[in-house]
Amino acid sequence: MEKNIVVLPGDGIGPEVLAEAVKILHAVERRFGCSFALREALIGGAAYEAEGDPLPEETLAACRAADAVLLGAVGGPRWAEAPVDKRPEAGLLRIRKELGLYANLRPAVVFPELASLSCLRPDLVEQGLDLLVVRELSGDVYFGLPAGEERRDGARQAFNNMIYDEREIRRIAIVAFEAAMKRKRRLCSVDKANILAVSRLWREVVREVGADYPGVELSHMYVDNCAMQMVIRPAQFDVLLTANLFGDILSDEAAGVAGSLGLLPSASLSGTAQSGGIGLYEPVHGSAPDITGQDKANPLAAILSTAMMLDMTFGLKDAAVAVEQAVRRTLAEGFRTADIAAGQPGTRLASCREMGDLVAARLV
């Protein structure tokens, strides 16, 4: 079966880190005897300059026809004055909406070799950390209607509507349980059920879905407590399931716990692999205009996003694990890009391209 991947390098360091991710895909092809059909397309500022649109119709059509999309990053000061709907970020928001990506998965991993990058006390992370935040991406207070601002009783009043229907909760819960099945089988659902009606429905539906996954240990936690537990005892978590608003905040907190933007991958899905959903895989970081074109960017977040794609869209678990192990071996041997080298004595500085070569060489 042909594995169709659309590659969207985007702007800034996007093309630099994706070139290394593609290098890794070719190494996977050689080692595992599989083959990927790669097609490159424009998005973001690059697309706006070439086509007058940050998400050209041709790009969207290519993504819709693909199994997976690999994205670099979009944006930069060059397009700060562009009309709002033509800014690079508008292309990103639109592609998520058009592809129906409702599940965002962000692993926060602290490799023991890099524990010093975490902002937490060393004893909390010295064994490493490995948690996954599964965040609902298309509903909640961000999209609920009515929303707006009006004058009432002589004062300005603004409002948003926190709303979920059970189908939205069920489908994201299934993604989270499926992810937990492939990990340590522990799922913590985060809500505010002591206050919010929406959260009470959330909890009820998650429990119902949980009945189909007796092998997964399900727990529930209030969001305020979860924010605290994440920094005092992060190792207790395996998979965290959250609604859009809470997940927005908790996934960034988890990123802070992990330490470096250049290491964090993500996946956005329109369904599970079984249901034939499409996946968009991208590093969490942006286009880093301050280091663009200097061969300094850390490509590991893009490479680890590729590993997620191999596992989640293509079911190539062995290949995904091999890529992760190649990354860890490279780090264990002391190689670092500049962003993760600071304060780490005895490390060997690598450029973006060299880091890609090193990981690829450890895959053969």
Ligand code: NAD
């Ligand atoms: P950023 O993530 O681009 O950069 C923040 C800091 O981290 C910078 O100092 C940068 O050099 C560093 N950094 C980020 N990724 C790195 C990597 N792989 N290797 C080494 N260092 C890295 O965030 P920002 O500066 O707030 O935003 C820059 C642009 O990126 C803006 O236009 C913003 O809108 C856009 N952005 C895009 C995405 C996306 O495409 N998904 C996400 C966030 C920001």
